[in-house]
Amino acid sequence: MTWETARMNDKARRSSEFDRIARYFAPLAASFPGAFGLTDDAAVIAPADGTELVVTTDTIVAGVHYIGDEAPDLIAAKLLRVNLSDLAAMGSRPCAYTLNIALPSSIDDLWLEAFARGLAEDQETFGVTLIGGDSVSTPGPPVFTLTAFGEVPFGAAVRRAGARPGDLVFVSGSIGDGALGLRARQGNLGGLSDLHRTALAERYQKPVPRIELGKRLPGLANAAADVSDGLAADLGHIASASEVAMTIKAASVPLSPAARAALCTDARLIETILSGGDDYELIFCVPPDLSCAVATLAKEFSLPLTKLGVVTRGSGVEILDEDGNPVLLATSGFRHA
Amino acid sequence: MTWETARMNDKARRSSEFDRIARYFAPLAASFPGAFGLTDDAAVIAPADGTELVVTTDTIVAGVHYIGDEAPDLIAAKLLRVNLSDLAAMGSRPCAYTLNIALPSSIDDLWLEAFARGLAEDQETFGVTLIGGDSVSTPGPPVFTLTAFGEVPFGAAVRRAGARPGDLVFVSGSIGDGALGLRARQGNLGGLSDLHRTALAERYQKPVPRIELGKRLPGLANAAADVSDGLAADLGHIASASEVAMTIKAASVPLSPAARAALCTDARLIETILSGGDDYELIFCVPPDLSCAVATLAKEFSLPLTKLGVVTRGSGVEILDEDGNPVLLATSGFRHA
Numbered sequence: 312m313t314w315e316t317a318r319m320n321d322k323a324r325r326s327s328e329f330d331r332i333a334r335y336f337a338p339l340a341a342s343f344p345g346a347f348g349l350t351d352d353a354a355v356i357a358p359a360d361g362t363e364l365v366v367t368t369d370t371i372v373a374g375v376h377y378i379g380d381e382a383p384d385l386i387a388a389k390l391l392r393v394n395l396s397d398l399a400a401m402g403s404r405p406c407a408y409t410l411n412i413a414l415p416s417s418i419d420d421l422w423l424e425a426f427a428r429g430l431a432e433d434q435e436t437f438g439v440t441l442i443g444g445d446s447v448s449t450p451g452p453p454v455f456t457l458t459a460f461g462e463v464p465f466g467a468a469v470r471r472a473g474a475r476p477g478d479l480v481f482v483s484g485s486i487g488d489g490a491l492g493l494r495a496r497q498g499n500l501g502g503l504s505d506l507h508r509t510a511l512a513e514r515y516q517k518p519v520p521r522i523e524l525g526k527r528l529p530g531l532a533n534a535a536a537d538v539s540d541g542l543a544a545d546l547g548h549i550a551s552a553s554e555v556a557m558t559i560k561a562a563s564v565p566l567s568p569a570a571r572a573a574l575c576t577d578a579r580l581i582e583t584i585l586s587g588g589d590d591y592e593l594i595f596c597v598p599p600d601l602s603c604a605v606a607t608l609a610k611e612f613s614l615p616l617t618k619l620g621v622v623t624r625g626s627g628v629e630i631l632d633e634d635g636n637p638v639l640l641a642t643s644g645f646r647h648a
Numbered sequence: 649m650t651w652e653t654a655r656m657n658d659k660a661r662r663s664s665e666f667d668r669i670a671r672y673f674a675p676l677a678a679s680f681p682g683a684f685g686l687t688d689d690a691a692v693i694a695p696a697d698g699t700e701l702v703v704t705t706d707t708i709v710a711g712v713h714y715i716g717d718e719a720p721d722l723i724a725a726k727l728l729r730v731n732l733s734d735l736a737a738m739g740s741r742p743c744a745y746t747l748n749i750a751l752p753s754s755i756d757d758l759w760l761e762a763f764a765r766g767l768a769e770d771q772e773t774f775g776v777t778l779i780g781g782d783s784v785s786t787p788g789p790p791v792f793t794l795t796a797f798g799e800v801p802f803g804a805a806v807r808r809a810g811a812r813p814g815d816l817v818f819v820s821g822s823i824g825d826g827a828l829g830l831r832a833r834q835g836n837l838g839g840l841s842d843l844h845r846t847a848l849a850e851r852y853q854k855p856v857p858r859i860e861l862g863k864r865l866p867g868l869a870n871a872a873a874d875v876s877d878g879l880a881a882d883l884g885h886i887a888s889a890s891e892v893a894m895t896i897k898a899a900s901v902p903l904s905p906a907a908r909a910a911l912c913t914d915a916r917l918i919e920t921i922l923s924g925g926d927d928y929e930l931i932f933c934v935p936p937d938l939s940c941a942v943a944t945l946a947k948e949f950s951l952p953l954t955k956l957g958v959v960t961r962g963s964g965v966e967i968l969d970e971d972g973n974p975v976l977l978a979t980s981g982f983r984h985a
């Protein structure tokens with residue numbers, strides 16, 4: 312059921328939910344014919360000729376997945392962006408999404424208006440459209456589920472499985488800003504300048520999904536993932552799914568000026584950088600004879616694409632320091648195969 | 649992100665979540681190649697040649713959308729079935745679904761095992777497969793979001809909009825059992841026999857989506873919806889979306905033996921029957937020259953398909969009693985256009 316509240320004890324709220332949907336969410340679906348103005352039992356989505364659909368979904372809970380006092384438009388934008396990042400990691404072009412919201416009565420229309428505004432801005436930025444969802448009440452904290460759809464040429468989705476010994480491992484952008492940004496938001500990293508703290512917090516609050524890069528991965532990368540759980544863990548996911556090992560040089564991990572400054576104030580932050588997560592950069596494995604194509608893409612997108620290391624036979628991910636000794640991560644949550 | 653818990657305060661739980669997913673949910677996705685064993689960033693779904701995808705989604709909250717003490721397998725089955733009912737109302741063939749669960753720590757593995765068993769049984773019954781989802785923790789009540797996918801021949805989805813003056817309005821099965829079943833579950837309807845109370849409660853807890861009928865609606869029905877909000881309200885949704893009026897005879901509304909018995913004990917229950925909802929029958933509007941095809945379908949499926957009334961010019965739904973006077977519904981939540 313698209314954008315109708317369910318029934319049991321919810322009937323009294325229903326007409327106001329209808330109004331909310333018509334007011335805040337139907338405009339977000341106006342440009343997608345198959346959304347039927349959010350007034351039908353379901354939506355219809357037809358992938359373009361020669362493509363298939365990629366589907367990803369995330370649920371976030373207030374106080375668990377975000378701090379709770381974030382601006383509603385930032386919560387909306389991040390929820391959408393982390394899903395778009397997954398679509399990019401599969402090599403697909405994002406096109407549409409559904410949204411399910413469970414809200415306590417403390418959430419008022421002003422909040423919802425800002426939340427919808429955050430979605431509207433990102434729809435414009437990323438070329439996606441709301442096509443359906445559900446709105447219900449809860450006595451608990453707000454819970455949001457977003458399910459995003461992308462198109463990928465038939466059979467061309469880039470999976471985690473597929474990396475081969477000899478592949479080079481690349482990463483986009485810079486690593487560590489997301490996890491350091493969370494610390495900055497929590498009032499830590501006091502040794503940093505305001506400028507750097509703000510830069511990190513922004514990366515945490517409004518990550519940039521690497522959509523243009525993702526669309527170019529089919530035919531180039533044997534395997535890919537986005538960095539959400541942490542660089543070490545997500546490299547581990549690829550290694551495990553591909554049944555290969557990886558050797559990574561810690562000194563190669565690309566850092567932003569702010570992350571570099573943070574590391575100067577406390578060398579132990581390397582742990583946060585390598586295993587903290589929330590970066591939403593792409594990691595991808597490329598056969599060595601295609602590495603010049605990666606350099607070309609980096610130029611085209613003005614986006615650093617840095618070689619981290621190589622894929623080898625075996626299992627697990629080894630991160631080596633400048634002396635060739637393994638960097639031990641206590642809290643990466645990284646699981647070997 | 650498919651079946652990974654998000655990150656912020658959730659890291660400690662993550663490995664147990666991975667285990668839960670591998671143990672209870674990955675088996676539900678084993679037969680769908682594009683689900684990648686629930687271990688990738690996203691799933692891939694390709695509608696069959698000549699078809700497009702129908703997407704519908706529902707969120708339920710413990711204590712709001714179900715009583716709270718239901719058996720986990722029944723909660724799972726109902727959540728899946730109400731979504732399959734929406735797919736049937738669009739004329740599509742259900743094929744896959746994603747599932748997002750936000751659970752408090754009070755939910756243990758035994759509960760999850762039973763929940764997954766309910767899904768497994770219904771996957772078998774209805775020919776659908778889990779393809780992805782998300783599992784997170786919440787300090788609030790359990791919240792479940794299920795998003796279901798169906799295939800429909802290109803351009804053939806049956807919408808709420810499309811009913812034309814002169815169309816005949818049909819309904820499948822019987823109406824009122826869902827809402828009466830909720831009352832029975834709540835300990836009401838004491839005047840009924842145990843047999844009837846049990847029959848009603850079962851209809852409430854385990855509705856039967858009319859999938860085979862739904863698949864036959866394209867080319868037959870000009871408009872359709874499922875009865876989830878209540879017969880009066882859902883007829884109103886079709887009338888409103890189609891910009892037509894409907895005249896319905898209350899005496900034509902098909903009742904089960906149990907509902908008929910309930911109405912004998914208290915004539916005011918007609919209100920519950922007509923506006924209570926949770927029936928998950930299909931209502932559909934058919935041009936008069938195709939009404940014999942409806943009779944043929946009823947025979948083929950051994951399923952009552954009852955003519956309720958006609959579509960006329962105008963707006964709104966008028967339900968008439970045997971003397972031709974309008975039946976007034978106080979609590980239908982029915983909204984005119």
